Amino acid sequence: KDLQSESNKSIAKDIIRKAKIITANSLVVYANKMPKSFALPMPFPVFVKPLIGGNSKGVDEHSVVTNSTELKKKIKDIQKKYNCASIVETYLRGKEYTVGIMQDTVTGNLIALPAEIIIEKNKQGQRILDFKMKKENTEELIKVSDIKLFNVLADMAKKSFTALKGRSIGRIDIRMNENFIPHFIEANLMPGLRGGYFYRCCNLNLNINYQEMILRIVNNGLRPKAESIPSSPTIKQLTRTQVHKFFLERCRSGRTGLIRNQLYLRGYRGFESLPLRQTEKAPHGAFSVCGE
Numbered sequence: 591k592d593l594q595s596e597s598n599k600s601i602a603k604d605i606i607r608k609a610k611i612i613t614a615n616s617l618v619v620y621a622n623k624m625p626k627s628f629a630l631p632m633p634f635p636v637f638v639k640p641l642i643g644g645n646s647k648g649v650d651e652h653s654v655v656t657n658s659t660e661l662k663k664k665i666k667d668i669q670k671k672y673n674c675a676s677i678v679e680t681y682l683r684g685k686e687y688t689v690g691i692m693q694d695t696v697t698g699n700l701i702a703l704p705a706e707i708i709i710e711k712n713k714q715g716q717r718i719l720d721f722k723m724k725k726e727n728t729e730e731l732i733k734v735s736d737i738k739l740f741n742v743l744a745d746m747a748k749k750s751f752t753a754l755k756g757r758s759i760g761r762i763d764i765r766m767n768e769n770f771i772p773h774f775i776e777a778n779l780m781p782g783l784r785g786g787y788f789y790r791c792c793n794l795n796l797n798i799n800y801q802e803m804i805l806r807i808v809n810n811g812l813r814p815k816a817e818s819i820p821s822s823p824t825i826k827q828l829t830r831t832q833v834h835k836f837f838l839e840r841c842r843s844g845r846t847g848l849i850r851n852q853l854y855l856r857g858y859r860g861f862e863s864l865p866l867r868q869t870e871k872a873p874h875g876a877f878s879v880c881g882e
Contacts, residue, residue: 599641599677599776602754606774609753611746613774614767616679621669624662632680638664641675644778646721648672651712653720654681682773684766686719687734689747690781690791691760695810700751702744703791705731731787733794742772750774758811761788783807 600618607613615632618641630636635656640648648668655661665676690703708730709717723729734740747762754760756779763775781788783804792803 599639602777603677603774605753606750609749611749611753611774612771614680614682616677618675618677619665620675621666624665627658630661630678635681636661636678637681638668638676638678640668640672641677643672643674644776646719646724649718649720650722651714651716651718651720653718654714654716680767682765682775683768684770686717686763686765686775687743687772688731688787688791689743689762689764690788690795691747691751691756691762692792692806692810693751693756693758695758700748702747703795704734704740704743704747705787705791705794706734707731731790731794746772746774750777751779754779759788759807761791 600616603613603616614637617631635654638653638655638661639646648671652660652664652667655664661678665678668674668676686707686709688705688707690705692701692703693699694701707719709719709723710728711717712720719729734743743764746764750762751760754777756777759781761778761781763777764772765775766772778788783789785800789800789803792798792806793800796803798806
């Protein structure tokens with residue numbers, strides 16, 4: 591249910607509104623139920639994207655629409671390519687940010703890791719984080735150096751993560767309007783664990799490398815809620831059963847991300863997306879870290 595709240599953008603935004611967090615006005619439109627003429631509850635331009643899915647799929651240079659003709663065309667295109675409804679929302683003209691979230695499983699405290707996404711202008715002069723840009727990795731993430739802005743983004747991200755009942759790790763996307771007011775865009779409660787935005791948020795804010803990030807996530811996930819662990823645990827403290835238990839829990843939702851399936855976990859090879867493997871030098875049932 592919590593993952594459905596994240597993946598369905600309209601449900602997520604409804605939860606966010608109930609939590610008194612600012613998000614753009616929006617409505618869901620189905621191509622096969624779209625009347626010949628209908629009035630939007632917000633003025634043009636508006637932003638149109640698939641109701642379901644992530645990684646900016648369905649977002650392109652035609653996502654910002656300025657009239658009814660463009661709107662209908664984009665909604666029909668999304669239905670044809672992705673077989674889902676569209677969410678139409680107020681277009682936010684400001685800068686875009688992503689905030690990684692790490693939760694301490696013992697205390698429940700949240701650590702927010704904001705980063706600004708630097709986006710090049712498209713042919714229309716708009717800065718849109720579209721599917722092509724994400725696929726080609728042409729955007730850049732930089733640290734948020736303004737303390738006041740950092741705190742505003744961190745506060746919104748933590749409240750959003752809590753409202754959506756996130757656990758352990760997650761990522762919240764935020765965008766400014768023309769008046770520099772931050773708006774919740776969407777959430778990723780099971781972010782990829784390779785070299786994507788979540789890792790870059792950790793690297794920028796915590797000054798840790800990929801292996802150190804994985805160690806933090808795994809050790810944090812295995813900590814008993816009423817018991818503390820050493821401040822600097824090593825991967826060799828993790829038994830085969832513990833690692834399996836942690837990642838199996840992430841697999842049960844059916845959204846495994848870069849962990850392809852449970853066979854990788856049961857086989858205990860490289861997991862493809864994680865730099866963990868069993869080595870001859872390590873004690874039986876223990877793991878050591880290897881480079882990507």
